[in-house]
Amino acid sequence: MSQFAINLLFVGGSFLIYIGIAVWAKAGSTSDFYVAGGGVHPVTNGMAIGADWMSAASFISMAGLIAAGGYANSTFLMGWTGGYVLLAMLLAPYLRKFGKFTVPEFIGDRYYSANARLVAVICLIVASVTYVIGQMAGAGVAFSRFLEVDSTTGLMIAAVVVFIYAVLGGMKGITYTQVAQYCVLIVAYTIPAVFISLQLTGNPIPGLGMFSTHTDSGLPLLDKLNQVVTDLGFREYTADVDNKLNMVLFTLSLMIGTAGLPHVIIRFFTVPKVSDARWSGGWALVFIALLYLTAPAVASMARLNLMTTIYPEGTQSQPIEYEARPDWIRTWELTGLITYEDKNEDGRIQLYNDKNADFAATTASERGWEGNEMVVNNDILVLANPEIANLPGWVIGLIAAGGLAAALSTAAGLLLAISSAVSHDLIKGRLNPNISDKGELLAARISMGIAIVVATWLGANPPGFAAQVVALAFGIAAASLFPALMMGIFSKRVNNVGATLGMLSGLTFTLVYIFVYKGWLFIPGTNNLPDTAEYWLLGISPLSIGAVGALVNFAVAFSVSKVTAEPPVEIQELVESVRYPRGAGSAQDH
Amino acid sequence: MSGHSYDAENYWKANLRLIFGSLVIWALCSYGFAILLRPMLAGIAVGGTDLGFWFAQQGSILTFIVLIFFYAWRMNKIDEQFGVHEE
Numbered sequence: 275m276s277q278f279a280i281n282l283l284f285v286g287g288s289f290l291i292y293i294g295i296a297v298w299a300k301a302g303s304t305s306d307f308y309v310a311g312g313g314v315h316p317v318t319n320g321m322a323i324g325a326d327w328m329s330a331a332s333f334i335s336m337a338g339l340i341a342a343g344g345y346a347n348s349t350f351l352m353g354w355t356g357g358y359v360l361l362a363m364l365l366a367p368y369l370r371k372f373g374k375f376t377v378p379e380f381i382g383d384r385y386y387s388a389n390a391r392l393v394a395v396i397c398l399i400v401a402s403v404t405y406v407i408g409q410m411a412g413a414g415v416a417f418s419r420f421l422e423v424d425s426t427t428g429l430m431i432a433a434v435v436v437f438i439y440a441v442l443g444g445m446k447g448i449t450y451t452q453v454a455q456y457c458v459l460i461v462a463y464t465i466p467a468v469f470i471s472l473q474l475t476g477n478p479i480p481g482l483g484m485f486s487t488h489t490d491s492g493l494p495l496l497d498k499l500n501q502v503v504t505d506l507g508f509r510e511y512t513a514d515v516d517n518k519l520n521m522v523l524f525t526l527s528l529m530i531g532t533a534g535l536p537h538v539i540i541r542f543f544t545v546p547k548v549s550d551a552r553w554s555g556g557w558a559l560v561f562i563a564l565l566y567l568t569a570p571a572v573a574s575m576a577r578l579n580l581m582t583t584i585y586p587e588g589t590q591s592q593p594i595e596y597e598a599r600p601d602w603i604r605t606w607e608l609t610g611l612i613t614y615e616d617k618n619e620d621g622r623i624q625l626y627n628d629k630n631a632d633f634a635a636t637t638a639s640e641r642g643w644e645g646n647e648m649v650v651n652n653d654i655l656v657l658a659n660p661e662i663a664n665l666p667g668w669v670i671g672l673i674a675a676g677g678l679a680a681a682l683s684t685a686a687g688l689l690l691a692i693s694s695a696v697s698h699d700l701i702k703g704r705l706n707p708n709i710s711d712k713g714e715l716l717a718a719r720i721s722m723g724i725a726i727v728v729a730t731w732l733g734a735n736p737p738g739f740a741a742q743v744v745a746l747a748f749g750i751a752a753a754s755l756f757p758a759l760m761m762g763i764f765s766k767r768v769n770n771v772g773a774t775l776g777m778l779s780g781l782t783f784t785l786v787y788i789f790v791y792k793g794w795l796f797i798p799g800t801n802n803l804p805d806t807a808e809y810w811l812l813g814i815s816p817l818s819i820g821a822v823g824a825l826v827n828f829a830v831a832f833s834v835s836k837v838t839a840e841p842p843v844e845i846q847e848l849v850e851s852v853r854y855p856r857g858a859g860s861a862q863d864h
Numbered sequence: 865m866s867g868h869s870y871d872a873e874n875y876w877k878a879n880l881r882l883i884f885g886s887l888v889i890w891a892l893c894s895y896g897f898a899i900l901l902r903p904m905l906a907g908i909a910v911g912g913t914d915l916g917f918w919f920a921q922q923g924s925i926l927t928f929i930v931l932i933f934f935y936a937w938r939m940n941k942i943d944e945q946f947g948v949h950e951e
Contacts, residue, residue: 340921348920352894355925359890362932363883367939481922485911494912512913514902521899547950549943552936559932563925570921853876854948 277667281420284671285678288458292451292682293438314449314544320557322449323541325456325679326687327354327532327558328565329405330412331744333459333680337659338652340573341580344511346521348570353525355559355566357532360756362555365533366542368763368852370551375543376691377536377755378699384762386845387770391699393777397754398536398695403729405535405747406688410436410726410733413681419609419657420674426734432678433730436685437723449544452687455679460564462676466660466669467568470575473663480571488578499574502581505589506626507633511574517813527820531748534756537684537691548855576655579662584625584648593622602661611651618644625650685729689722696721746788753780753823761831763853766846772835780827787811787819875946882938886931893919893927 314322332354340347372380378398382391410432417428464480471483475495488495500510515521532538541558542551583600584593596614606612614623620642628634628646657677660669697717702709709717754777761768761776768776789795791805803809805816814822851857897905902916910918943949 345917345920348898348917351921352898352924355928356890356894359886359928359931363886363935484921485913485918496912496917498912500912512917514916518900522895525894525899549936549940549950552932552939556929556932556936559929563929566925567922850872853879854872855943855950856948857950 275667277670278422280667280671281674284668284675285417285420288454288675288679289435291454292679293435295451295454296438298450314546316545316550316553317557318449318453319541319545319550319554320559321456321561322452323538323554323558324561324565325452325459325683326541327538327562327684328459328680329684330409330416330677330681332565332569333463334412334416334656334677335653337569337572337576338655340570341577341655342652344509345513346515349521349525349528351566351570353528354532355562356525357529358555358559358562360529360533361538361542362552362559364760365539365756365763366551366555367548367855369539369759370542370545371548371852371855373543375540376694376698377539377759378695379703380762381755381758381773382699382703384845384848385758385768385770385773386842387774388704390758390770390774390777391703393774394755394758395695395699397750397777397781399692401535401747401750401755402537402688402692402695403725404750405744406685406692406725406729407732408744408747409681409685409688410729413678413685414733415609415653416657416674416677416681420671429730429734432682432685433726436682436689437726452683455683456561459676459679459683460561462672462679463565463572463656464568466663466665466673467572467575469665469669470579470659470663471571474575474578480575481567484571484574495578496574499578502578502585502589506581507630507638508627511577517807520810520813520815520818523814523818523821527752527818527824528748530752530756530824531750531820534751534754534759535747536695536751536755537687539759540691540694541687572656572659576659576662579659580650580655581625583662584623593624595621596623597621599623600661602658605661606654606658609654611654613649615647617647618642623648689725689729692725693718693722746785749784749788749817749820749823750781752820753784753827757824757827757831761828763849765832765835766849767840768831768835769838769841771838772831772833775834776827776831779830780823783826784819784823787823788816791816871946872948875942875948878942878946879939882935882942886935889927890931894924898924 336350336354339350369377369380372383374380374383378391378394381394382388385391410429413432413436414426414429417431418424419428421428421431423431467480468478471480472478474488474490475483475486476489477483477486484495486495487493488498491498493501496512500512504510542554545551545554581589585591586594596616603612607614616622618624624643624645624647626633626638626643626646628638628643657673660673697714701717702714757780758773758777761773789800790802791809793799793801807813807815810816897916898920899916902914902920905915905919908915915923940949
């Protein structure tokens with residue numbers, strides 16, 4: 275059986291399961307569509323949150339980033355898990371007690387202001403759409419690689435599949451589909467990692483393997499890796515970073531953004547009780563951690579395997595000849611994600627850090643190297659990992675299915691959050707309060723369809739961003755929604771004007787700082803300052819600014835509230851009531 | 865509405881204390897051990913590297929899980945103690 279047929283079998287088989295579940299769980303009422311009738315068990319819900327949360331960024335690209343950056347990119351690991359602590363303690367149980375469908379609905383009711391709700395809808399849509407573009411693009415690339423079609427066709431296939439089950443199923447369909455997707459993606463991620471950990475260290479648990487002894491050299495694995503990469507002019511894998519302020523703020527932005535992203539918060543409305551909302555957060559993190567504890571091992575082992583492939587006799591000997599390169603390099607070259615240029619015309623692949631001036635002047639020139647000759651895109655590392663380690667064909671098929679599960683489940687969750695904001699908050703809450711249940715459901719499905727078309731179109735013509743999209747989505751959520759939600763629960767004093775101005779100033783501050791360095795609306799060449807460390811204010815990168823934006827939001831909201839009228843008594847009573855679990859019914863309509 | 869009864873106030877204070885304590889540990893394991901205090905922990909070796917690196921890539925995540933479950937367990941008890949749990 276050819277690799278193509280195996281991929282088709284795994285991807286096609288997993289999709290039949292998802293679509294089958296979506297049809298089986300077809301939503302009947304609006305409450306079913308948004309929150310699965312409030313009847314989802316915390317463990318089931320935790321798994322669904324896991325699939326919802328772990329996107330193409332977690333599955334496909336995070337380990338690649340850690341492999342390239344080493345310790346410095348631990349920020350992703352801590353940032354994308356630590357947010358759940360904030361979520362479980364500061365938001366989830368109280369929002370569950372409040373018992374409504376959407377995040378803007380809470381903000382609108384708590385701040386007794388249609389304008390606050392509208393601002394929240396805008397923040398939600400901007401954050402979610404930017405995030406979903408990245409997912410669609412990621413799914414498109416994965417489809418095109420594994421089904422051997424061009425990337426536009428891959429994107430179209432992705433759009434059709436998301437459309438079918440998200441639009442038909444609603445939340446209930448999505449919840450159970452996402453449980454299936456979680457199982458597929460975690461098995462796909464873990465199996466190759468276990469194989470590779472056994473090959474390199476003899477330890478079957480990757481998270482322990484990365485701290486054990488490398489079988490071939492007898493050295494600790496990370497020592498061996500440090501030695502190999504420094505021999506080639508790279509920084510030590512475990513090297514500390516100098517700019518700690520930026521590292522702290524970046525981690526904080528990711529954590530606060532995690533807690534403020536509406537497609538995750540919405541999940542906590544689907545459990546039966548307030549106490550279950552607390553457990554759900556814990557279970558979600560357990561299921562997420564299974565991947566996040568494995569990812570750093572995948573990163574370090576893949577980096578070592580890659581270097582060993584290029585320098586089979588060790589870094590002091592000659593690298594391999596280009597003509598003798600393994601098959602996986604040949605196949606990935608076809609996608610353009612690995613490129614080779616024989617700069618010194620010796621027919622071999624010199625892979626090293628030519629940005630390191632000292633190394634270029636000494637070792638590299640002594641060895642007759644005239645520049646790095648092979649560029650390996652970080653994003654292919656996880657997908658190529660089984661091939662690099664010579665694992666059997668079915669593992670490659672499995673990882674294709676897992677990567678697509680990750681991208682599609684997140685895209686569907688985001689689309690649900692967008693569609694409920696449009697139909698429930700914008701149309702029912704503002705434009706046409708008398709809309710029927712049926713009309714609202716139709717509006718939700720239409721807005722989902724529109725969002726897919728927009729995301730697919732932007733995913734097909736990406737305006738040159740990948741990491742920026744993710745950073746913007748997290749920055750916006752961190753700087754706008756999280757502070758408004760938290761203050762809405764923990765302060766009775768913050769009022770309508772304070773919260774609205776807080777959200778607007780946090781959002782504006784964050785967007786402006788990003789656009790100054792990344793270009794206005796990400797249009798290349800429109801940036802005012804170059805996006806390099808020496809131009810950043812206090813060394814804070816645009817990726818880390820969301821945390822500062824959140825502080826601005828808090829500060830503005832508190833000071834404006836202090837000089838304006840205090841919230842009415844019934845609002846203070848509302849705040850009081852969300853703090854106590856007693857009396858929580860299931861999520862309800864008006 | 866139960867409003868400002870004595871017990872309700874103490875319930876909320878107990879919750880805030882628990883959150884504060886949990887977040888101190890949360891910050892210590894991530895921002896502390898894994899980032900800012902890493903140089904101070906450099907002497908403690910863990911499999912080819914130091915304790916700070918382990919906290920950054922494994923330990924902080926494990927701590928987060930324990931924290932959430934501890935909070936959920938403790939808080940559900942406090943709910944019952946103050947009689948504000950769900951029927």
